[in-house]
Amino acid sequence: NAGVMQNPRHLVRRRGQEARLRCSPMKGHSHVYWYRQLPEEGLKFMVYLQKENIIDESGMPKERFSAEFPKEGPSILRIQQVVRGDSAAYFCASSLGTGTHSYEQYFGPGTRLTVT
Amino acid sequence: DAKTTQPPSMDCAEGRAANLPCNHSTISGNEYVYWYRQIHSQGPQYIIHGLKNNETNEMASLIITEDRKSSTLILPHATLRDTAVYYCIVRPTGAGSYQLTFGKGTKLSVIP
Numbered sequence: 704n705a706g707v708m709q710n711p712r713h714l715v716r717r718r719g720q721e722a723r724l725r726c727s728p729m730k731g732h733s734h735v736y737w738y739r740q741l742p743e744e745g746l747k748f749m750v751y752l753q754k755e756n757i758i759d760e761s762g763m764p765k766e767r768f769s770a771e772f773p774k775e776g777p778s779i780l781r782i783q784q785v786v787r788g789d790s791a792a793y794f795c796a797s798s799l800g801t802g803t804h805s806y807e808q809y810f811g812p813g814t815r816l817t818v819t
Numbered sequence: 820d821a822k823t824t825q826p827p828s829m830d831c832a833e834g835r836a837a838n839l840p841c842n843h844s845t846i847s848g849n850e851y852v853y854w855y856r857q858i859h860s861q862g863p864q865y866i867i868h869g870l871k872n873n874e875t876n877e878m879a880s881l882i883i884t885e886d887r888k889s890s891t892l893i894l895p896h897a898t899l900r901d902t903a904v905y906y907c908i909v910r911p912t913g914a915g916s917y918q919l920t921f922g923k924g925t926k927l928s929v930i931p
Contacts, residue, residue, distance in 0.1 A: 707862070736917065745906065745921030746863065759915065794862050798917070806910070808919060810862030 705730065707797050707811035715817045716785050724780040724814045728797030735778045736808060737763075737770060740792040752778060785818045792816075823907045828926040831901075837894040839925050841907030844888040851910045852883060853919070854892050856903040863906065863921070866892065897929045 708727040716722050728735050733754055738746040748762040752772040763770065767785075772778040782789055792815050796808040824842040831837040843852065853868040867874055867881045869890070874881045880893040894901055906924040910916060 748918040751917055807865045812862050
């Protein structure tokens with residue numbers, strides 16, 4: 704059973720460009736979460752999605768950031784007009800559900816975004 | 820959310836047990852304790868979780884004190900591949916229970 708897949712693993716963008724990060728959850732998982740990790744920091748929650756729905760985006764910056772999880776295809780985290788402060792590792796996680804026994808979130812390898 | 824406190828770093832000799840402590844003195848009665856680890860440049864890996872009773876799986880054991888104010892993650896026979904940052908997380912209940920809050924964790928170095 705393949706784990707959570709993310710691509711690209713490394714992404715370099717110039718200031719003002721757009722960054723698109725993709726996440727394919729584990730097979731059978733319909734809950735997706737995005738986290739951001741700044742250098743030397745712990746992961747911070749950004750957004751929680753189910754198929755075609757954003758459940759909680761309270762951790763996501765209000766401007767330039769958006770996320771989607773379409774009916775078909777991977778979840779996408781999109782950052783428009785990137786700035787140097789967006790340089791970070793972005794991790795996607797998925798879970799089978801949100802109940803007690805299906806709560807474990809399994810993380811992908813991350814996408815390391817560098818803004819030059 | 821209950822806050823956790825962990826030592827910033829620890830060393831452990833290869834083959835010995837690694838005991839990683841975590842304080843969570845403000846934990847609520849129905850909040851779980853979760854442990855994840857992050858090996859350099861990889862995504863976090865789930866290890867174990869518990870509520871009141873001690874738990875064991877193929878990776879580790881989790882010992883939770885009777886008052887639930889602290890816990891210890893035990894790796895019984897540490898190997899070099901266990902070198903990682905270990906995060907102790909108290910999972911909130913109710914709204915937002917899916918939000919895992921990662922602190923700075925404990926950087927465990929397993930020494931040959």
